[in-house]
Amino acid sequence: MKIKSTSRRRVTLGLMGASVAGILPSMVRAESGYPARPIRVVIGFAAGGGADAVARLICTSMSADLKQPMVIENRPGANGNIAADVVTKATNDGYTILYNTSSLVISPHLYTSLPYDIKRDLLPVAEVAAIPLVLVVSPRLGVKSMQEFVANLKANPRKLNYGSSGTGNITHLSAAEFLRQVGAKASHVPYKSEAPAVTDLLGGHIDFYIGNANTLIPHVADKKLTALAVTSLQRLPSLPDVPTLDQTVAKGLEMVAWSGFMVPKGTPDAVIAKLASTAERVLKTQTLRSRIEETGAMVRWAGTSEYGRILESETDRWGKAVKASGVRPE
Template identity: 40%
Template sequence: MRHTSRLIASLLLAVPGLLLAPAQAQTDNYPDRAITMIVPFPAGGPTDIVARLMAKQMGDQMGQSIVVENRGGASGTIGMQAAVNAKADGYTILYNTSSIALSSILYKNLSYNPEKDFAAVTSTATVPMVLLVHPSVPANNIQEFVDYANKNPGKLSYASSGAGNVTHLTAFLFSQSANIDAVHVPYRGSAPAMIDLVGGQVDYMTNTLNDSLQFVRDGRLKALAITTAERSEQLPDVPTLAETVMPGFESGAWQGIVAPTGTPEAIINRLNEEALKALQSEEVKSQLDQQGTQILGSTPAEYQAYISSEIVRWGKVIEAAGVSID
């Protein structure tokens, strides 16, 4: 009996090691097959382009393909839900945008919590936004625009590519901070909004740099300010809001990578390492520079904290704007 008891005790002590062995092997051999990167937006859009660039570079570095799967719809929530439902083994990751923070505030009936159901890997990039005005608006710099708008309350209108998205909320935050009384005109996407802005049906808009550059270079729109903390190399003569009329103002269409909660920490760290390496590769850097996209990069903990802080920050803006999707 004494020998039997000792045998059982030794087996019980060995069980945790036996259970951990397969998991450890999976981590050590990661990745041993293709990885799926869910992009919660349609193929061909600005987010998809950067995601595919990162997937290609990271896949080459890791010796396994990273296959992009577009799951667009409902402001990105369909793709995010698909990522939440995936097995937390490192073989499904999500290329996310600021919508991961905004959707949790705008959609009251989400079945997932972005802070609890995703494990952050890293921030990747931010697309600067530009305050654009139609040439008919009598202002050639941001101070002149604010002065004109304040002297003409209710006269101006601003476009967005959809109620509650980053183009709307950035313009709302700017207008609110500058005490500008203007009418919001939401559109179904950036293209129709820009068409009406160029046509003079609306007066101003904050839009992503990559959607705006050609219109500015052609002289069809005036760029008065950059909304991110630093100037853009693509428009070096355009000042930031922070350095002119609004110290501390910062808003951009940021992006990053997350995985389902429960993904092993060792795999999260490996993905972080490979993503940061990809961001410093000449291929990725040159492509993002051409688009005017600013490279970020962070630790998993830093990105997790940033997502949480953005939920708090934009929650206040969305409440003030009175926006809700459902």
């Protein structure tokens, strides 16, 4: 499907000078008065999930600061691609923005044809949060540390199995990358979503899983699952006794489901700057930071330029992970 460019029409200097003089001030006034109406925030995952919960907390605070509602629109499906496509087709005036997750940079390596292109059709605003993953095992394995778990994996190649929320999902690729880093092998059991994977792990039908912290922490607290490591470089406040992969068996390895805001290509720089500065301001408040941490996520800030560089490096990184995992693009 061919995407038509939604970039702003450029005004050519030297033609109709008087008209240009009248147009430019009106454009400046329009942008300086942004936002003048509610902002639609499209997210590619269902309401109630980890990414949705964090997005709603951030958007509620930003709404109060901007004095305009930021209305969440859930468009789940296709690993976030449906939501991204909706935003690339929207008017580039700052009133439709994308709350994207790291799936955005994984999708180009999983699908042979996408209706949009990240570089061509979207612009970064800011990275705002990350949901660390947690490596949990079934208590029936009887392991209490990452070192003990890796030794078990190496002594029993491919005999242990791990679940994922779907082939090519970050829960699959993170497990594959972990196994590659420690030099171990295990069997992959893909599920259609996180819920059935966790259910089977609780039932002892699979041995381990690397999934979203906010989903797994309640089961760890109830001692129904054993948390061996978190995938961020820092320990989680909600799991202070659980070490990181970096501290145990995989030095320097970090795998988190990060998220941020993006807008259609051609959105005015002033609008992007307004959204980024507002997000940065509200994320500095301790109340919001604490509420985000309570969900199992954490604030992770990167401004517009830095977020652009992160998107490029993460696209390359997860491309290599997809290739190493053996997943074939659909």
